[in-house]
Amino acid sequence: xxxxxxxxxxxxxxxxxxxxxxxxxxxxxxxxxxxxxxxxxxxxxxxxxxxxxxxxxxxxxxxxxxxxxxxxxxxxxxxxxxxxxxxxxxxxxxxxxxxxxxxxxxxxxxxxxxxxxxxxxxxxxxxxxxxxxxxxxxxxxxxxxxxxxxxxxxxxxxxxxxxxxxxxxxxxxxxxxxxxxxxxxxxxxxxxxxxxxxxxxxxxxxxxxxxxxxxxxxxxxxxxxxxxxx
Amino acid sequence: xxxxxxxxxxxxxxxxxxxxxxxxxxxxxxxxxxxxxxxxxxxxxxxxxxxxxxxxxxxxxxxxxxxxxxxxxxxxxxxxxxxxxxxxxxxxxxxxxxxxxxxxxxxxxxxxxxxxxxxxxxxxxxxxxxxxxxxxxxxxxxxxxxxxxxxxxxxxxxxxxxxxxxxxxxxxxxxxxxxxxxxxxxxxxxxxxxxxxxxxxxxxxxxxxxxxxxxxxxxxxxxxxxxxxx
DNA sequence: CGCGGCTTTGATGTTCATCAAGTAAAGTGG
DNA sequence: CCACTTTACTTGATGAACATCAAAGCCGCG
Numbered sequence: 309x310x311x312x313x314x315x316x317x318x319x320x321x322x323x324x325x326x327x328x329x330x331x332x333x334x335x336x337x338x339x340x341x342x343x344x345x346x347x348x349x350x351x352x353x354x355x356x357x358x359x360x361x362x363x364x365x366x367x368x369x370x371x372x373x374x375x376x377x378x379x380x381x382x383x384x385x386x387x388x389x390x391x392x393x394x395x396x397x398x399x400x401x402x403x404x405x406x407x408x409x410x411x412x413x414x415x416x417x418x419x420x421x422x423x424x425x426x427x428x429x430x431x432x433x434x435x436x437x438x439x440x441x442x443x444x445x446x447x448x449x450x451x452x453x454x455x456x457x458x459x460x461x462x463x464x465x466x467x468x469x470x471x472x473x474x475x476x477x478x479x480x481x482x483x484x485x486x487x488x489x490x491x492x493x494x495x496x497x498x499x500x501x502x503x504x505x506x507x508x509x510x511x512x513x514x515x516x517x518x519x520x521x522x523x524x525x526x527x528x529x530x531x532x533x534x535x536x537x538x
Numbered sequence: 539x540x541x542x543x544x545x546x547x548x549x550x551x552x553x554x555x556x557x558x559x560x561x562x563x564x565x566x567x568x569x570x571x572x573x574x575x576x577x578x579x580x581x582x583x584x585x586x587x588x589x590x591x592x593x594x595x596x597x598x599x600x601x602x603x604x605x606x607x608x609x610x611x612x613x614x615x616x617x618x619x620x621x622x623x624x625x626x627x628x629x630x631x632x633x634x635x636x637x638x639x640x641x642x643x644x645x646x647x648x649x650x651x652x653x654x655x656x657x658x659x660x661x662x663x664x665x666x667x668x669x670x671x672x673x674x675x676x677x678x679x680x681x682x683x684x685x686x687x688x689x690x691x692x693x694x695x696x697x698x699x700x701x702x703x704x705x706x707x708x709x710x711x712x713x714x715x716x717x718x719x720x721x722x723x724x725x726x727x728x729x730x731x732x733x734x735x736x737x738x739x740x741x742x743x744x745x746x747x748x749x750x751x752x753x754x755x756x757x758x759x760x761x762x763x764x765x766x767x768x
Numbered sequence: 769c770g771c772g773g774c775t776t777t778g779a780t781g782t783t784c785a786t787c788a789a790g791t792a793a794a795g796t797g798g
Numbered sequence: 799c800c801a802c803t804t805t806a807c808t809t810g811a812t813g814a815a816c817a818t819c820a821a822a823g824c825c826g827c828g
Contacts, residue, residue, distance in 0.1 A: 375685075383685060400667070401674030406682075429667050433660030437630070440659065440670055444631030447677040451684070452636075455605070455613060458688050458727065462784070489807065497688065499785060504808055520793090520807095692816070719775065729817060734776055750775095750825095 317342065322365060322418070325391060326442065329434035338428075341421040347411040349486075354395070356408045362419040365394040369415020370477065370486055373397070373407050374494070384495040386450050387412070387487075389477055396443040397450075400426075412486040457496050460538065465496040466506045467535035470516065474525055482524040547572065552595060552648070555621060556672065559664035568658075571651040577641040579716075584625070586638045592649040596623040599645025600707065600716055603627070603637050604724070614725035616680050617642070617717075619707055626673040627680075630656075642716040687726050690768065695726040696736045697765035700746065704755055712754040 317323060317339045327338065344367065347353055353364075356375060371393055374384045385407060386393075398406040399422065429436040457465055469492055473483055485492070489507075490500040510516045515531055517524040525531060547553060547569045557568065574597065577583055583594075586605060601623055603616045615637060616623075628636040629652065659666045687695055699722055703713055715722070719737075720730040740746045745761055747754040755761060 377689065383689075385681075385685075396674075398674060398678055400670045401678050406678060426667070429670065430663030433663070433666065436663065436666035436670070437656065437659050440630045440666070440673065443670065443673065444626075444628060447681070448628055448631050448636060451615075451677070451681060454681070454684055454688075455615075458684075459607065459613075500806090501786085501808085502784070508808075730774090731776085731818085732816070738776075 320367075320418075322367060322391065325365070326394070326438060327435075329438055330428065330432055334428060334432065338420055338424055341424045342418055344416055344418045347415045347417065349411055349413050349415075351411050353409040353411060353415075353417060354405050356405050358405050360395075360399050360403055360405055361422055363395065363399065363422050363425040364417050364419045366390045367416040367418050369411055370413040371409050371415055372412050372487070372491070372495075373409050375407050382491075382494045383497075384491060386453070387472070387477070387495065392446070392449075394442065394446070396439075396446050400443075412491075460535070462498050462502055463506055463509075463534050464536070464538045465498060466492075466503065466510070467531045469496055470510075470523060470525060471528075471531060471535055473523075481526075481528070482522070485521040485523055550648075552597060552621065555595070556624070556668060557665075559668055560658065560662055564658060564662065568650055568654055571654045572648055574646055574648045577645045577647065579641055579643050579645075581641050583639040583641060583645075583647060584635055586635050588635050590625075590629050590633055590635055591652055593629065593652050593655040594625050594647050594649045596620045597646040597648050599641055600643040601639050601645055602642050602717070602721070602725075603639050605637050612721075612724045613727075614721060616683070617702070617707070617725065622676070622679075624672065624676070626669075626676050630673075642721075690765070692728050692732055693736055693739075693764050694766070694768045695728065696722075696733065696740070697761045699726055700740075700753060700755060701758075701761060701765055703753075711758070712752070715751040715753055 317327075317335065327335070330338070347369070353371065366388065368390055371388050372384050373386045373388060373393070374382045377383050393409075395405075395409070398404075425439075429439060457468060460468060473485065474481055477483070487495065489503045493500045493503045507516070507518060510531075511518050513527075513530075515525070515527045515534075517526060547557075547565065557565070560568070577599070583601060596618065598620055601618050602614050603618060603623070604612045604614045607613050623639075625635075625639070628634075655669075659669060687698060690698060703715065704711055707713070717725070719733045723730045723733045737746070737748060740761075741748050743757075743760075745755070745757045745764075747756060
């Protein structure tokens with residue numbers, strides 16, 4: 309074994325995600341080039357337009373992937389958690405990021421030199437195949453989500469977001485929204501005013517409880533109906 | 539050389555797109571497993587939900603990639619021409635198509651057994667890398683287009699479609715729309731009535747001429763302004 | 769010739785963005 | 799720690815943009 313004792317990658321919970329198919333001797337290669345970094349909530353991990361030099365994936369926390377539309381508006385493409393965020397979107401298609409990534413909760417990101425990854429794609433077919441699959445799935449999900457959201461009406465979109473956080477992120481009927489009202493609006497293509505209006509509406513109808521950023525789902529069935537049929 | 543005389547793939551104009559990096563001995567492998575098929579305008583090339591068994595790319599013609607939303611409405615994801623249509627969207631992420639493909643002009647499609655492609659990914663790193671790049675670019679473009687369209691108003695969307703056909707497909711100010719009004723609506727997320735209404739508006743304003751499915755752009759500058767600022 | 773699908777136009781109502789104004793919360797400097 | 803400023807949140811009123819409904823003309827096809 310060539311792996312330095314300091315390297316804990318072999319036991320990383322995220323190893324199976326990507327690096328299952330690589331051999332031990334290749335592994336030290338990755339392990340030596342990797343580094344981790346913490347980001348406080350709100351801090352920027354990468355900015356669209358920057359050069360892409362590293363392959364990165366989220367170890368813990370929550371991030372938003374977004375794109376500047378104009379001076380006063382961002383478009384959020386995806387909210388991502390560990391295991392589903394890896395910067396696969398443009399890393400092989402261009403030398404520059406097409407999207408920014410910002411932590412919306414305290415997060416830890418692991419970086420691996422992109423050249424190392426590329427060389428692995430060249431030399432290890434199984435790894436390449438895994439990469440392609442992961443990439444394909446990631447973009448499939450994003451595209452499907454964007455299309456799905458865009459065809460709902462505003463109430464349906466809000467219901468979607470609330471259920472998304474409850475079911476996919478926090479696994480609880482009660483949670484703290486990691487996004488400001490305005491950011492929610494940027495995610496589901498509407499205005500901040502209407503986000504608030506509809507949240508209040510849901511509150512009056514007894515569908516949810518609101519306390520600042522804390523949301524509690526009270527009538528899940530109703531919320532699901534709204535999500536599906538407006 | 540192992541390549542059968544009947545195989546013209548070596549001189550195929552689309553060879554550089556994908557198969558530039560493969561060796562001659564691998565080439566006969568592809569060539570033997572490939573077959574071509576013609577599709578008349580309107581005929582279906584593949585249907586969402588079907589098993590994916592082949593890698594395919596468009597040799598000539600024009601297709602729409604679409605997805606059933608409900609009984610009476612389709613969503614068109616992309617209009618694709620040779621060189622930009624290759625079914626990369628879900629082929630590695632799932633065993634079933636997520637989208638349907640239908641010819642909107644007479645088209646010819648070339649098929650290669652998917653297992654052959656997959657084995658090449660495993661054994662030929664440069665090929666894998668090329669595949670990843672192409673895939674990344676394809677999805678980048680689709681996602682960007684969907685987002686771009688969704689933030690325009692209706693007039694902007696119609697302007698976008700007209701300029702798209704003029705500049706990207708037919709390379710002419712005068713062309714025949716390959717899509718029905720309703721299909722245009724399905725592409726840019728609006729109703730068929732409004733497609734017609736806005737086309738008529740453009741006609742009255744002297745921006746375009748309309749004769750059935752034939753469109754002629756008369757005031758390109760104005761059209762571009764509308765596309766950008768609504 | 770007549771039928772069904774595609775196209776066109778008009779009238780109507782709903783949905784949503786925008787504007788305005790006020791309140792609460794959070795950060796900033798003395 | 800308090801006054802101050804700024805930023806986030808909330809509600810209401812208004813108008814514009816867009817979908818829906820209805821009806822009629824057109825065209826190709828059996």
